[in-house]
Amino acid sequence: MLKTLIDALALISTWEVIIAMFAASVYGLVIGSLPGLSATMATALLVPVTFYLSPIAAIATIVAASSMAIFSGDIPGALLRIPGTPASAAYADEAYAMTRKGQAELALGAGVWFSAVGGIAGVLSLMILAPPLAEIALSFSTFEYFWLALLGLMCATLVARSSPVKAIAGMFLGLLVSCIGIENPGGVPRFTFGITDLFGGIEPIPALVGVFAVAQVMRAMLTPEPPPLPRRKFGSIMAGQWKLTKKYHWQMTRGNIVGIIIGVLPGAGADMAAWVSYAMSKRFSKEKEKFGTGHVEGLVEAGASNNASIASGWVPSLLFGIPGDTIAAIAIGVLYMKGLNPGPTLFTEKASSMYAIYLMFIIANILMIPLGIAMIRVAAYILLAPRSTVMPIIMLCCAVGSFAIGNNMFGVVTVAAFGVIGYVMEANGYPVAAMVLGIVMGTMVEQAFVTSLIKSDGSILPFFERPVAAILAAMAIGALLWPVMVWVWRKVKPMQTAAATTR
Amino acid sequence: MRLPDSVTGSFLVVLGAAAAYGGYILPPVPGQPVGPNVFPLVIGTGLALCGLAIVFGIGHSFEEEEELVPLEDGQAAAPPPQSKLYGLRALLPPALLLFYVFAADRLGFIITAAIMVYVTSTALGAKWKLALPLAALSPFAIHLIFGKLLRVPLPAGLLPTPW
Numbered sequence: 001m002l003k004t005l006i007d008a009l010a011l012i013s014t015w016e017v018i019i020a021m022f023a024a025s026v027y028g029l030v031i032g033s034l035p036g037l038s039a040t041m042a043t044a045l046l047v048p049v050t051f052y053l054s055p056i057a058a059i060a061t062i063v064a065a066s067s068m069a070i071f072s073g074d075i076p077g078a079l080l081r082i083p084g085t086p087a088s089a090a091y092a093d094e095a096y097a098m099t100r101k102g103q104a105e106l107a108l109g110a111g112v113w114f115s116a117v118g119g120i121a122g123v124l125s126l127m128i129l130a131p132p133l134a135e136i137a138l139s140f141s142t143f144e145y146f147w148l149a150l151l152g153l154m155c156a157t158l159v160a161r162s163s164p165v166k167a168i169a170g171m172f173l174g175l176l177v178s179c180i181g182i183e184n185p186g187g188v189p190r191f192t193f194g195i196t197d198l199f200g201g202i203e204p205i206p207a208l209v210g211v212f213a214v215a216q217v218m219r220a221m222l223t224p225e226p227p228p229l230p231r232r233k234f235g236s237i238m239a240g241q242w243k244l245t246k247k248y249h250w251q252m253t254r255g256n257i258v259g260i261i262i263g264v265l266p267g268a269g270a271d272m273a274a275w276v277s278y279a280m281s282k283r284f285s286k287e288k289e290k291f292g293t294g295h296v297e298g299l300v301e302a303g304a305s306n307n308a309s310i311a312s313g314w315v316p317s318l319l320f321g322i323p324g325d326t327i328a329a330i331a332i333g334v335l336y337m338k339g340l341n342p343g344p345t346l347f348t349e350k351a352s353s354m355y356a357i358y359l360m361f362i363i364a365n366i367l368m369i370p371l372g373i374a375m376i377r378v379a380a381y382i383l384l385a386p387r388s389t390v391m392p393i394i395m396l397c398c399a400v401g402s403f404a405i406g407n408n409m410f411g412v413v414t415v416a417a418f419g420v421i422g423y424v425m426e427a428n429g430y431p432v433a434a435m436v437l438g439i440v441m442g443t444m445v446e447q448a449f450v451t452s453l454i455k456s457d458g459s460i461l462p463f464f465e466r467p468v469a470a471i472l473a474a475m476a477i478g479a480l481l482w483p484v485m486v487w488v489w490r491k492v493k494p495m496q497t498a499a500a501t502t503r
Numbered sequence: 504m505r506l507p508d509s510v511t512g513s514f515l516v517v518l519g520a521a522a523a524y525g526g527y528i529l530p531p532v533p534g535q536p537v538g539p540n541v542f543p544l545v546i547g548t549g550l551a552l553c554g555l556a557i558v559f560g561i562g563h564s565f566e567e568e569e570e571l572v573p574l575e576d577g578q579a580a581a582p583p584p585q586s587k588l589y590g591l592r593a594l595l596p597p598a599l600l601l602f603y604v605f606a607a608d609r610l611g612f613i614i615t616a617a618i619m620v621y622v623t624s625t626a627l628g629a630k631w632k633l634a635l636p637l638a639a640l641s642p643f644a645i646h647l648i649f650g651k652l653l654r655v656p657l658p659a660g661l662l663p664t665p666w
Contacts (some may be wrong), residue, residue, distance in 0.1 A: 074597065173515075218597070396641065412601075
C-alpha cells in the first residue's frame with residue numbers, strides 16, 4: 001500500500017498536474033460564483049480542455065473545478081440571494097438573512113470551512129467504501145449490472161423535484177438518444193436517417209453542454225438581470241469557525257454522513273444532499289424557530305453535506321461506471337477517454353491512479369480554504385460583471401468547445417439542438433438531468449441487457465434467478481411503478497370514503 | 504414555451520411509437536435471438552406509456568411549482584414582455600450557433616465570433632459602448648486559449664490572427 005501511495009504521489013507531483021489543478025480551481029470558483037452557471041456547466045465546459053492533458057491532470061481539473069464550483073455557489077446565495085448552483089439553493093435564503101443581519105463573514109466562512117471538511121469526509125468514504133465494494137462487484141454478472149444501471153437511472157427520477165412520470169420519460173428520451181448510431185449489437189445504422197454524422201452516435205458531452213449551458217443562455221434572454229451587488233467590506237472570514245465546529249460538531253457529522261450516503265446512491269447528487277441535510281437540520285434542531293431568520297446551523301449541515309456527496313459520488317462511478325450525479329457523468333466520459341475505464345478491476349490494475357484521485361480530492365479541499373477566502377474577497381468585483389458580458393463568452397466557449405471534441409462542426413449543431421431540447425424540457429417540467437443520465441448510461445444499459453438476453457437465450461427468467469439480481473430487480477421495478485401505485489391509491493381512497501359515507 | 508401536458512404527452516406517445524416501429528423494422532442478427540431491435544422496442548414502448556400517463560395526469564400531483572423570489576424594497580421589477588414575439592428571443596442562442604456552423608469556414612473564426620458576441624450581448628441589454636469592445640477583444644482571447652494553447656484548429660477565413 002505504501003508503494004502505491006508513493007507511486008500516486010509521484011503521479012500528482014508534476015508541474016502539469018499542479019498548474020492544471022490550480023487553474024481549474026480558480027476557474028471553478030469563478031464559474032460557480034456567477035449566478036445561473038452551475039458546477040455541472042463548469043465541468044462540462046472544461047472537458048474539451050482535458051483532451052490536451054495527461055490522464056491524471058485531466059481528472060485533477062475535473063475534481064478541482066467541481067469541488068470549488070459547488071462551494072462558490074454559496075457566495076452569490078449569501079450576498080444576492082441568488083444561488084450560484086442548484087446545490088446552494090437549499091440554504092440561500094438562510095445565508096442571505098445572515099448577510100442582512102451583518103453576518104456575511106460568518107455565513108461565507110461557514111460555507112468555505114464546512115465545505116472543505118465535508119469534502120475531506122467524502123474522500124475518506126471513497127477510500128474506505130470503494131475497495132470492499134469493488135470485491136463484491138467483481139462477482140456481478142451482466143444481469144446484476146443491468147438492474148444496477150436501471151436502478152441508477154431510477155434513482156435520478158425519484159429525486160427529481162418534478163413529476164416522476166416526466167422524469168422517467170426524460171430518462172427514456174436519453175436512452176433513445178443513446179440508440180442513435182452504429183454502435184449496437186447488430187452493428188447496423190440505427191436512427192441515423194442516412195446522415196453520416198449520426199453514424200458515430202450522439203456524444204454525451206455536446207449534449208450536456210447544450211442542455212446545461214446553451215439552455216441557460218436561452219433562459220437568460222427572457223429573464224430579468226439579477227440586481228447588482230451592494231458595496232460591502234468584509235472582516236475576517238474564518239473568525240468564529242472553530243467555535244461553530246465545536247458547537248455544531250454533531251450537525252456537521254450528520255451532514256457528512258447524509259452527504260456520503262446520498263452521493264453513493266447513483267443518480268442523486270449534491271443538490272439532493274443539500275436539500276435533505278438542510279431539512280434534517282431544521283427537523284432535529286433545538287432552535288427550530290431561528291431557521292429562516294439568519295441561523296447558521298442549517299448552513300453548517302447542508303454545506304458539509306453537499307461537498308461530501310461530490311467525492312462519494314465517485315464511488316458508483318469508479319466501481320460500475322454508473323454516475324453518482326451529472327458531474328460524475330462527465331467525469332466518467334473523461335475517465336474512458338483517458339483509458340481509465342471504470343470498473344472494479346480499476347482498483348487492482350490501476351491502484352496508483354486511484355490513490356492519485358483520492359489525494360487530488362484531499363488537496364482540492366485543502367486548497368479550497370485559502371482560494372475560497374480570496375474568492376470571497378474579490379467576489380464583489382466578479383459579481384459586478386453584467387450578464388451581457390458573461391453570457392456571450394459562454395456561448396463562444398460552447399461553440400469552440402463542442403467543435404474541439406471531434407474537430408467537427410456537427411458537435412456545434414448537436415450543442416444547438418440540445419440547447420433547444422433542454423430549454424423546452426425544463427420549461428415543461430421534464431428534468432434534463434434524467435435525460436443526461438439516460439444518454440450517458442444508454443450504451444452500458446443496452447450492452448448489459450442484450451448480453452444477458454443472449455446468455456439466457458431470449459428468456460426473461462434468468463434476470464430474476466440470482467439472489468442479488470432479484471433484489472436489485474425488485475427495487476428497480478418498484479421505483480418504476482410507484483407513481484402509478486400512488487395514483488391508483490389516491491383514486492381508490494376517495495371512492496372508498498364516499499362509499500362508507502353513503503352506507 | 505409552456506405547453507399543456509396533453510400536448511407534450513401526445514408528442515411522447517407518437518415519438519415512442521415511432522421509435523418502437525423503427526426498432527421493429529431493423530434487421531435481426533442471424534443466429535442470435537436478440538439484435539439491435541430489442542432496445543428501441545423496449546424504450547419506445549416505455550416512452551409511449553409515459554406519454555399516455557402524462558396525458559391522463561398521472562404523477563401531476565408530485566410537481567412542485569417554482570418558487571418566485573419576492574423582490575426586495577427598492578428593486579425595480581422587470582418590465583412585462585412587450586409582444587407575443589418576445590418569447591422567440593430565446594431561439595437566438597441556437598440560431599447563432601447554427602450561424603457559426605455555416606459562417607466560420609467562410610468568414611473565419613474571429614469575424615464570426617465577433618458577430619456572435621455582439622448580437623448576444625446587445626440582445627441581453629448591453630449598450631454598444633460595452634458590446635463593441637467585448638466583440639472586438641473576446642474572440643482574440645478565446646482564440647488564444649483554444650487555438651494557440653490547446654491547438655484546436657479554428658478557421659482563419661478572412662481575418663487571420665497575428666499568432
